[in-house]
Amino acid sequence: MLKPVVLSGLLATLALPAWAEEAATQVQAAAAPAATLVINKGDNTWLLVASALVILMSIPGLALFYGGLVRAKNMLSVLMQVFTLFCLMTVLWVVYGYSLAFTEGGAFYGSFDKVLLMGVTPDSIAATFSKGVGISELIYVVFQGAFAAITCCLIVGAFAERMKFSALLLFAVIWFTFAYIPMAHMVWYWAGPDAYTDAAAAEAAGATAGYLFQHGALDFAGGTVVHINAAVAGLVGAYMVGKRIGYGRDPMTPHSLTMTMIGGSLLWFGWFGFNAGSALEANGGAALAFANTWAAPAAAALSWTMAEWLMKGRPSLLGAVSGAVSGLVAITPAAGFVGVGGALIIGLLSGVAGLWGVHGLKRLLGADDSLDVFGVHGVCGILGAVLTGVFASPDLGGIGVWDYVTNSVAAEYSILAQVKAQVIGVLVTVLWTGVVSAVAYKLVDMLIGLRVKEDAEREGLDVTSHGEKAYSM
16 A cells, blocks of 8 residues: 655655565665566565455455344345445446546545546556565555445444435445545555655655655554544434434344354454555565554453453453454554554553443444444544554654665654654544535435435334345244
8 A cells, every 4th residue: 555655854754664584675676776666476466365355344344243233124234335335436446536546646636547447457567665566556456445445334334224325325425535535645645665766856756645645644554544534424424314213212232243243353354454465565564564453453352351341240242342343443554563562552552442432432422323433443543543653663662764765764763743743644534524524414415315214214224225134034
């Protein structure tokens, strides 16, 4: 994934180290007057696998995770929403999403140069983080498209069991175009390592990058672009769609925690592609992200379980699975930047933070966020984004920042400066998607209405919206 560069003076540095076994090759590539970008078959193979893993996260992973959490009468509707949104976002990504997100243009959008993937052929090459090393652009398109799809699918959980299917689809098109695409461009678009040949070239290349990229915000695999982005959109939706009939009075317990556990486990499995695939290479960076994606959610599941045990007198499966997801969310922006020790700390903190998000914060906000999208993805996404700036420090076991001009690790790392950049990234994300989401929901409400009729909601969306049932007895 095209990740953020930290700009310091005239030097452009990427927060990813040259791993020992590749150092000699990278130095030689940097010294070459004009390195030729060549596809590495090993990296290509890894990205093919990683892309399939990210797709698995949406269908069936997220669909089953969410489906098990709603009442039986709405199970099929959630499956349908996630499945259809995945398909819709895939098509939009091919038509114009990739072009606007990952071509050179302005600080917030790219251009229409690659609409309908015009010019992207089996021979097209996308840059990685090593000079002269590339991957097939088509698989990069798929990898990034899978990220766009699951981000839109995540929003569904905030207003599950009461929103019109047609309204959801229309909202998703608007939000994808004006919230997801610019966020992806702002955070992840840059010219690639081969553009950083000297100080002047680095300065020129940096000026073409996305807005938050230019400001040095680090987001390895989607803390801002995916989790905070979707969480804020979901929270706004929970307010604007309104509370479920009987909310706070009638029991609305999950109908199948078995399904939720299966879905959550598939999410964790797919998340290895989500995070480790974001290294774009099959190297030490991918191994670090993989290890962190293994350790952080395990720590988070334990901390949530222990805290819940102390609070309620007994541990729950839902709490353990939710804790693991909280840890996955929190480690996402930090996965390739922090050491495993830092990942464990982030995981432990995120388990407690997620528990507070779905209980204490939810009561304070007063919104019917059905499946706690903001409580988990918003709270833990913000926590992980900020802590990335802390634990990326070499003094705390992180990898520091890499200077592509000198091809060496930068001598200085300021935790304060990096945390400031991280906070700016969080604030821009919250404000941008908050405004876009509110406008999008309002437009949809004016055009076709957001919510199903009361009798349809009482009967359940499976039958009233789709004419089917998840279970036939």
